Amino acid sequence: MTADERREYILKLLKTSQEPQSGRELAEKIGVSRQVIVGDMAILKARKEPILATSQGYIYMADQKEGSGIERTIACYHRPQDTQHELNILVDHGVFVKDVTVDHPIYGEFTAQLRISNRKEVKKFLNQLEESSASLLSELTEGIHLHTIVANHEEDLDEAEKALEEAGFLVDKKV
Structure with a gap:
């Protein structure tokens, strides 16, 4: 899997998840180190992907009702x-x-x-x-x-x- 394919896979995992995904969990699913995931997240955020890092893990914000209320x-x-x-x-x-x-x-x-x-x-x-x-x-x-x-x-x-x-x-x- 290339770096771009891995990042697309990470986006797919985040977009389809109902729960935050920790860097460790993503790393285990993909078979890379947590540090690779941290780097991928930085690149994805720089590309303006709406990814939020929380204490529970990463969340893709486009499908969330953030700010409602x-x-x-x-x-x-x-x-x-x-x-x-x-x-x-x-x-x-x-x-x-x-x-x-x-x-x-x-x-x-x-x-x-x-x-x-x-x-x-x-x-x-x-x-x-x-x-x-x-x-x-x-x-x-x-x-x-x-x-x-x-x-x-x-x-x-x-x-x-x-x-x-x-x-x-x-x-x-x-x-």
Whole structure:
């Protein structure tokens, strides 16, 4: 298989998958290293393919209903060990956690796609975090971070914010 054929095959796998595909999973299916997949993804993104890298894996965005619903940015603060509680509050209120952003004093703004909508995805995210020994972005800013959250109804966002406030995780109302 040539490099171009491999990239076309990767696109086919992503377009037909209902779940995010990790670099490791793609590498195993195709019989190449994960680093080859990372390079292929960079080339595909440079070709303007709508591929999103998330903590769960790669997603082809053309068939997703990304951005549907009401979007809001909230400012949060908590210790790393409270991450599960914060994310569970959000998803338990029917909220989709689109991303996390921190404002680093030297490097500026960092945003990472989360795409978490249920407790199973919260658990998967935390397991990946633990297995990789990676740090949360919010650790760069002593726990202060922003989330873009999405819901079908304004009331769901309001209720989620109220629950975060009651838990002591909300820095301020709507940023």
